[in-house]
Amino acid sequence: MVCDVELEVLLPHLAAVQVEGLEAGTGLIRITARTRDGIAVACPDCGRSSDWEHSRYVRHVTDEAVGGRPVVIDLSVRRLYCENPDCPKTTFAKQADGLTARYQRRTRPCRGWLSR
Numbered sequence: 001m002v003c004d005v006e007l008e009v010l011l012p013h014l015a016a017v018q019v020e021g022l023e024a025g026t027g028l029i030r031i032t033a034r035t036r037d038g039i040a041v042a043c044p045d046c047g048r049s050s051d052w053e054h055s056r057y058v059r060h061v062t063d064e065a066v067g068g069r070p071v072v073i074d075l076s077v078r079r080l081y082c083e084n085p086d087c088p089k090t091t092f093a094k095q096a097d098g099l100t101a102r103y104q105r106r107t108r109p110c111r112g113w114l115s116r
């Protein structure tokens with residue numbers, strides 16, 4: 001069972017997502033999470049809000065190590081339709097605020113740690 005209070009203290013950047021599971025074997029720590037449903041998101045091209053879900057897909061992002069152990073987050077991300085008929089973007093993915101960015105395979109905290 002995952003305790004939300006402990007996870008928020010340990011990994012505060014996961015507050016933007018819904019954590020569904022955590023596997024901590026002897027090596028890798030694997031966290032399963034999903035971006036939240038039912039929240040309208042602005043299209044990155046035209047800015048119009050949409051909550052019309054097209055699909056979901058799973059991104060595997062590397063996070064900062066915990067206790068020297070590598071952490072991978074299997075993050076289920078929403079793909080939404082842009083509802084603006086004049087927008088060139090048909091669909092777009094909802095990024096997890098403070099956690100992921102387009103085309104990045106590492107979380108924002110992990111990228112910050114690497115750049116230091």
Ligand SMILES: [Zn+2]
Nearest residue numbers: 043046082087
């Ligand atoms: Zn758009």
